[in-house]
Structure formats: C-alpha cells, structure tokens
Amino acid sequence: MKLKLIAWTFVLTSAAAVTALNFTGGEKKLEEQVRHEYGLHDAQYQRALGVLLGPPITDGNRLEAFQNGDRIFPPMLAAIRGAQHTITFETYIYWSGDIGKAFADALAERSRAGVKVHVLLDWVGSSKVDEAFVKEMEAAGVQVRKFHKPRWYDVAKMNNRTHRKLLVVDGRIGFTGGVGIAPAWTGDAQDAAHWRDSHFRAEGPVVAQMQAVFMDNWIKATGDVLHGERYFPALPEVGRQRAQVFSSSPSGGSESMHLMYLLSIAAATRSIDLSSAYFVPDELTVRTLVAAMRRGVRLRIITPGPIIDSQTVRSASRAGWGPLLEAGAEISEYQPTMFHCKVFTVDGLLVSVGSTNFDNRSFRLNDEANLNIYDAEFAAVQTVQFEADLKQARRVTLEAWRDRPWSEKAQEHLAALIASQL
Numbered sequence: 001m002k003l004k005l006i007a008w009t010f011v012l013t014s015a016a017a018v019t020a021l022n023f024t025g026g027e028k029k030l031e032e033q034v035r036h037e038y039g040l041h042d043a044q045y046q047r048a049l050g051v052l053l054g055p056p057i058t059d060g061n062r063l064e065a066f067q068n069g070d071r072i073f074p075p076m077l078a079a080i081r082g083a084q085h086t087i088t089f090e091t092y093i094y095w096s097g098d099i100g101k102a103f104a105d106a107l108a109e110r111s112r113a114g115v116k117v118h119v120l121l122d123w124v125g126s127s128k129v130d131e132a133f134v135k136e137m138e139a140a141g142v143q144v145r146k147f148h149k150p151r152w153y154d155v156a157k158m159n160n161r162t163h164r165k166l167l168v169v170d171g172r173i174g175f176t177g178g179v180g181i182a183p184a185w186t187g188d189a190q191d192a193a194h195w196r197d198s199h200f201r202a203e204g205p206v207v208a209q210m211q212a213v214f215m216d217n218w219i220k221a222t223g224d225v226l227h228g229e230r231y232f233p234a235l236p237e238v239g240r241q242r243a244q245v246f247s248s249s250p251s252g253g254s255e256s257m258h259l260m261y262l263l264s265i266a267a268a269t270r271s272i273d274l275s276s277a278y279f280v281p282d283e284l285t286v287r288t289l290v291a292a293m294r295r296g297v298r299l300r301i302i303t304p305g306p307i308i309d310s311q312t313v314r315s316a317s318r319a320g321w322g323p324l325l326e327a328g329a330e331i332s333e334y335q336p337t338m339f340h341c342k343v344f345t346v347d348g349l350l351v352s353v354g355s356t357n358f359d360n361r362s363f364r365l366n367d368e369a370n371l372n373i374y375d376a377e378f379a380a381v382q383t384v385q386f387e388a389d390l391k392q393a394r395r396v397t398l399e400a401w402r403d404r405p406w407s408e409k410a411q412e413h414l415a416a417l418i419a420s421q422l
Contacts, residue, residue: 033288036266037266039268049263052263053256053260055246059205060236060239061206063378065200067198073102079167079169079175080103080110081110086169087110088118090162090214090218091181092355095183096129098186099183101133104133104136108139118143119142119144123147124161146221147220162367163355165354172207172233173202173203174211174245176371178277179197198385200353202371209246212245213245241373243374244371245354245372246260247368250367258285264346269295273344274301274358275342275386275389276303277339277357279301281359293327300329302334302390303333304333306333308339316415319412319413322402335392342358343385349376352372352373354369
C-alpha cells in the first residue's frame with residue numbers, strides 16, 4: 001500500500017511539475033510598449049529589423065503567392081520532383097490522405113534517384129500520419145526525424161513544437177506559409193471541409209536564410225550539420241524584391257517574432273491588414289495596436305468565424321476584442337470555411353508571411369519562421385487578396401460585441417484563462 005502511495009505521489013508530482021513548466025518560460029518576456037520613433041518606410045526601420053532579428057534584408061529575390069491547395073500543392077510537388085541534389089522539408093502537420101501519399105511518393109522517388117532528402121516532422125503535429133508513408137520514405141533512403149519526441153526525463157519539451165513550414169529544394173527554391181500536409185488544405189476553400197490558406201514561393205539569396213532556419217532544428221533533432229554547395233549554393237539575384245527570413249524558438253530568441261510584430265506596428269503610419277488564423281494577442285500587443293490607431297493607422301483584421309478547428313481559441317480571441325474595437329479596429333470573421341492564413345501587411349510595403357499565428361504560442365512557445373517581403377507591388381497584390389477575403393467575412397461591431405449573450409461571455413472568460421497556451 002505504501003509503495004502504491006509513493007508511486008502515485010511521484011506521478012502526480014511529475015505531472016504538476018510538467019504543467020508548471022508548460023505555463024512558465026525560461027526567458028524574460030517583453031513588457032514595455034515599443035514607441036513610435038520612425039516610420040515603416042524609413043531606412044532606420046529596416047536597419048532595426050536586420051540587426052535585432054539577425055538576418056540581413058537581401059536584395060534580388062523573386063516571390064510568388066499561391067492561394068488554397070489547388071494552387072499551392074502543384075508547385076511544391078513540381079519543385080520536389082525536379083530536385084537534383086537536396087530536399088529539406090520541415091512541417092508541423094503531416095497527416096494521412098491522398099496529399100500525404102503524394103508527398104511521400106515524390107520524396108521517396110527523388111531519394112531513390114540519389115537526391116539527399118531530409119524530412120523533419122513535429123511529433124505532436126504528425127501524430128495522425130499514416131506510418132506507411134513514413135516507412136515508404138525511410139525504405140527509399142529519406143531521413144525522417146520527429147521533433148521533440150517525448151522522453152520521460154524531458155516531457156515538458158512536448159509543449160515546444162516546431163510549427164515551421166519550410167520546403168527548400170536544391171538550396172535554390174523555397175516555400176513557406178500556412179499549409180500543412182493534410183486533406184483540409186486541398187481543394188479551393190469551396191466548403192467547410194477545405195480550408196482557406198496562403199503559401200509563398202521564393203527564389204534568390206533569401207532562400208539561403210530559409211535553409212539556415214531548417215538547419216537550426218535539424219541540428220537540434222539529429223546533431224547532424226548539413227552543409228556544402230548542395231545545400232548552400234551561390235545564389236545570384238533573380239528579381240527585384242527585398243526579403244529576409246528569420247526564426248524564433250524558446251531555446252533561443254523566443255521574443256524575435258513578437259518583437260518583429262511590435263516594431264512593425266510601432267512604425268506603421270497608415271495601415272495594418274492582418275489575416276490571422278489564431279488571433280489571441282497579449283496585453284502588450286493590444287496596447288501597441290491601440291497606440292497605432294490613435295496615431296491614425298487603420299487596422300483591419302480577418303480571423304476565423306464559426307467554422308474553426310478550435311472553438312476555445314475563438315472564445316479566447318473574442319474575449320479580448322473590447323479595447324481594439326473601442327479604438328476603431330475593423331475585425332471581421334471569415335464565414336465560408338476555416339480561415340488559416342497568416343499574412344501581415346503594413347503601410348503598403350511590408351508583407352510578413354510564414355507559420356506564425358498572432359498568439360502567445362507562436363510568440364513564445366513554438367519554433368516559428370517568417371518571410372518578410374519589402375516590396376510595394378507585392379504588398380498591393382496582398383491587399384487585393386485581403387479585400388477579396390474581407391467580402392466573405394462578417395464585420396463585428398463594438399455594439400454587437402458588447403451585446404453578445406452572457407453564456408458566450410462566460411465561455412470566453414474561461415478560455416481567456418488559458419490564453420498563454422493557445
């Protein structure tokens with residue numbers, strides 16, 4: 001009996017310790033509001049991001065945007081099938097279904113052809129993958145690794161997931177954005193079973209930065225350093241767009257992503273358009289957004305409506321809209337299907353895309369990666385797309401938000417209590 005009591009005490013104590021670790025972070029959080037000292041078009045803004053976030057902004061890139069699975073997956077698969085030397089692929093969601101099989105087949109075929117193929121899957125995000133896909137790839141010589149597979153002595157790492165979505169082919173072509181490898185991302189957002197999302201293709205010097213971000217987690221997962229011309233070839237300028245890729249991780253630079261958003265909001269002078277699958281900003285970010293609106297910045301936000309994969313996230317999001325709506329924010333909920341886009345456009349110049357959601361999990365708990373594009377023409381195209389999405393979204397007014405039923409308010413209050421984990 002005494003041994004049983006000791007065993008249960010150990011289990012409960014361990015569980016409590018893991019929970020405590022999950023709700024606390026090792027690094028000090030940003031606490032002070034970033035002041036408006038220069039505009040986004042000011043050269044000082046780009047210098048600040050190049051210095052504070054690490055990678056410099058590169059010239060000579062060519063970027064292309066794709067909307068929804070029918071237009072996203074074909075160029076990704078075409079790039080894989082055309083690989084001659086290397087493929088590096090990191091993703092959070094990899095599940096079963098025809099699209100998962102298509103990627104497994106393409107990656108396995110290239111590996112059999114002599115291409116070095118490295119696949120890094122998050123252990124939590126790939127929990128629904130058909131193991132036959134993994135075995136097919138491994139049998140063909142693909143190196144498949146799981147990020148932060150739980151071990152009894154380090155279970156807390158499960159809460160630190162790689163949410164990055166990176167595909168780099170021959171060190172020359174890169175893809176990033178919001179899509180996972182699962183049936184929900186296929187199609188053209190035509191119904192509730194097929195999600196609305198965006199993904200982006202890059203060529204030029206910025207692809208080397210994308211490759212370096214993949215290597216960061218590959219080394220963590222394997223201890224293996226991949227280098228040489230096959231992975232990092234000389235990259236000539238191929239276009240006119242300026243861009244950078246940067247990352248954040250709780251194991252180092254956990255506030256990089258948060259800081260990028262805060263600096264960009266603080267530098268805004270005209271407009272902020274935010275497409276966000278999970279919009280649960282912390283108090284500091286809300287204050288920074290409110291300060292921007294008081295300077296005359298127009299803030300428009302599109303976030304999921306009733307069709308969402310986590311009603312808890314939606315409730316936690318809606319709980320905090322009061323100060324934003326009172327300051328004049330235009331918040332709209334997408335209606336036709338799950339809205340999974342992650343696109344941040346500021347002052348018609350900056351477009352930031354990638355894996356990052358506008359929430360504490362992305363800012364402090366997950367490993368994330370974003371591609372920042374500094375190009376007015378590219379931003380104009382993204383604004384057109386934002387406004388097309390806006391037509392399929394329902395605006396939430398301050399009056400409607402205040403008048404929502406008490407039962408919704410109670411549910412939102414409870415969800416807000418765990419916002420730090422969402």
